[in-house]
Amino acid sequence: HLLVDRRGTPLAVQLSGANAHDSTVFAELLDAVPAVRQPRGRPRKRPGKLHADKGYDYRKCRVALRRRGIKCRIARRGIESSQRLGRHRWVVERTFAWLNRFRRVRVRYERRDDIHLAFTWFACALITWRAVKRFC
Known part of the structure; x- marks a missing residue:
């Protein structure tokens, strides 16, 4: 699952x-988002x-989502995907394509979850580094 x-x-x-x-790991995924540091005020x-x-x-x-104060924008079942809320899915699908560029993540060679999760986090760190590198 990817946020x-x-x-x-x-992010997570x-x-x-x-x-x-x-839906079973949805709350854990929301809680896994790290706090964002800002120059002043409470961190978001x-x-x-x-x-x-x-x-x-x-x-x-x-x-x-409501308990955490987040506006809910979940696509509804039974409604065409290209209309309304389903049209934002391409952002996540593009990130999955970026992750699939890393063979170690695409083909799971490891039996242990913690090792595979570490390689996935490493791939996410490289994707984030490439995004930040454009601004430097």
Whole structure:
């Protein structure tokens, strides 16, 4: 599971089994976002709004967002994807394509979750470094 900002920079990564539904790790994924440091004031810990695909269209996901003060922008099941809320999915799909450029992440050679998660975080760090490098 992957949480990205509007430019596709990875913010949080969570591993789960292939037989686990997306909505089961949603709250853990939200809590995994690190605080953003700002020059003054309280640090912003959570995004203002969150776009999600139809896999997260459940009441407990909406309640988890409301409890954290995040505006809910989850695509509805039964509505065409290209309309309205489903059109923001390309940002996450592009980030998955960036992650698939790393063979060690695309093909899982490791049996242990912690090693695979470490390689995934390393790939996310390289993606973030490439995004920051453009501004320097």
